[in-house]
Amino acid sequence: MTATGTGQGFGSVTWWGFSPALDLQMNSLTSMENLHVSEDHAIPELNLLLVGCGDSRHLLKTICQAHRWPKRKLNFYVIENNLEVLGRHLLFLALALERPEQMGLQEKSELFLELLGNSLVRSQTAAYLQEKANLFIRYVTDMDFQQCSLPALDLSALKFKERDQLEAIFKFWRNPDRHIFPMEQLWNSRSRQYLGSRYDSRRGAFDWDLSMKLHDRGASTIGHQEYYHWRESGVAFEIREGIYDVPNKSLASGRLLRHKGEEVPVRGYWGDISTGPYIAFGIETEETSLLKTVNGQRTKTVQDISHYNVTAMFHELVAQKLYLAAQGLAEATLCQITEVEEEEERVTLQEPEEVPRCPGGANQRKGECRSSESNKGGPDFLCPKYVKIHFLPLNSMTELHRKTKYQNLFNRVYFSYSMVHHLKPELKLLSAPRATLIVELAKFMVDVSKDQIQSFADQVTELAKDASFLPFRPPPEIQKDSFMGFQLRDKQ
Template sequence: MWWGYSPALDIQHEVNKSETNSLSECLEVLIVGAGDARHIVKTLGSSYLYRDRIITYHVIESTLEQVARSMLLLSTCLQRNLGLQETTRYYLEIFGNTLVRPATAKYLVKHSDQLADIPTNTIDCPWLSLEKLKHKDKDRLEGIFKFWERAARENISVVEYWDERVRKSLKTRYDYRDGVFDWDYHMILKSRNVSNLTVQEYRFWRNNGIAFVWLEGEPIRSNPTLLSNIIQHGPGFIHYAYLGDISNGPFFAWASEEAKDNHDKYRATDIAEREVMRSIHEIRTKEPLCENLVASHRDSSILNGVLVTEMPDTKMEQESWKREKNKYKRDEISWVDIKNHKVIFHPVTSLETLKYKTEYTSKFDFLWVAHNMTKQLSNLTVLLKKGAIVLIELPKYLVQLREEDLQNFIKELKDTAKRNGLYEICDINTKKHIAKFSKC
């Protein structure tokens, strides 16, 4: 729910492979159900490699919490006044950890307070548009940011919610959960050519929801951005605890590239840090990243190691932080100028309604669809130009699916695509994480 299960893609690279759209001056991109902002971040970082284009990213997510998280992660990547490594680790901790370092929690408190003004247009955000959302959706977005600010200060116990989900999922196997996690890793994930992800990282995440850890600092404050169905109720809020993924992990969005050179020694955390850092550096400088800037790769003694092996003391940093009124000036946010790029969020109801709007018929050059949104293809293909590129995520990394399930998914996907006027660009099989099509 909170992250995707396929690597971040450079959308311009995918479009340029097509003779139909490679020369287009403007690109209209539709992203459905990605779960996070990784494709936009990757494309922004790589844009200096291509000629100037105006790219508009139209994004549809199933919940407003996912919209808010994408706004937070994108804003973090685009901020000028943060250090490169600092930004990278803020991004990854908020993205994939139930517990974050105190510094990250303080950043989350501050930035959530600032972002709460975007839905009400109190603060101008040149790279973002929420105009397609209804007023009640904007009000809910504002409430979500305010809840994050308050919950991060009060250190709401996300890990307890996580443990409840694990107990409910495993039932009588809970006391033997490490054996269950090892089985899923060795018998399923390893057979699907998952590189760099270590069994220690995977097991630690399955136990408590902490995916990315480093030597510097200990994750001891809760990450409320992983809570679901946040609704303002009088002076407070209600929510439905943690309803996200507890089986697969956030590792595949940034850490699933195949091992090459000596990178096979790196943990998933190291690869994710390097890839996110590369994109942020390229967004800021429009130059390639020097590998020596990635601090976690300088010391070979920590490669393929586990830096946190047990949960921190539950008594550490449990106090609530007081809110300091008017502490954060509204003009403190300074974003990198990405004038040729615009992100537009649409309500989830757009999946049913866009096909009836003439301005969206044959509008999009590129479509990306999550594996759990393929039933929406009949609503989406009418929105595509002839020759448009369609990328559909495959559930290769889902441990709950067996080989037979993956084969059945691909068979059904091919049938659905054919019925909706899509043809395969390349062979589709269970070894791949993306299926590629084009609009006839």
């Protein structure tokens, strides 16, 4: 069987991003004073449209760091081109909002990275995925239950057919049979097809991709051994000691392949096998000590940096304050959180001054939106205040501007590299005055040359101009940027 695109390293399904996680409230020219004020909460509303993120990195970072900015209601609208990717958004959102008494910070960050970037996971992680799959099946078949259990999420815009397909995806996730998704075989098959005659000398090919492309473009935190191991096996993060031998079924997707002149549906792994899941959280950090070098060698690995960043992000979500690295990182496990810090998190969650009303339950203290024997029907997860995440139908960008409720709505719009073809002139009809447009560039795409990176940036500039968006500033050397930013011209 053959399929167009599967011979390329980045594949046809975007399981993780090819740019660092962004706080979408940072570095924008959008006038915050002109935001629409919510009638329900009497605070400004910031409406964000995310097109093809692939993972939940921008969404989660923006939510977790919301305490750093003036109080605003955040409305996220998520569009993907693949239902399996949408299912992973739900998985990561549920994991991030697990209650502290249900899951500790360390375990949460480890599970997140494992599910994000590993082809093979531990049996404990596979059990968590199966457990959540059962819950998600009920979410897509019982909307009232979903609103009571996870009120931050809104699935009402999805089509009935898409909900049925999501149900089938989650049923596959919960299947305990390891052999229905032979990940090791699928990974090896993709690698052989991608490398072709270079497969027998693949270590040299890996070294070229890492040293001459990823390192040269700014991802110097990725070490050789980590990158080689991921290219060989698909396992990127091994933070916890254990046996990584269970296929990560959340990385399975279906596509039509041509066989004997006919198209047949085939489930397989059609994602990235060349860049890796390290870019999202592993190449930038606010903790500069993690970027130190000694005698030209880095003191911390890309796994350490990713783990720290994810841990810090989830800590901010719960504690509503910055996460400070523990003293003595060289001697202790990176990102270890002490019992005192865990207790501080619980205290912060129970502060009484913020009292949200959660659907399905009575007024509760901040963070206590949960189901219990005394509050049946209440939310099972944390309830971040003033946050709503809407999942929109697949590829709905072509029709969105025809619906009145979305016109002149979005203050921020994000397009991934893989979805930039949806950046059409109609975008200006969806954008609020002085809206911000952010487009992911091809900087860390291993299969894309420097000339192609520049050509793509030029193409993006033209597409944005056709939609009445102008660059924030004259573009510098595009090779150094992961994103391009634009602002909507004042409407006449």
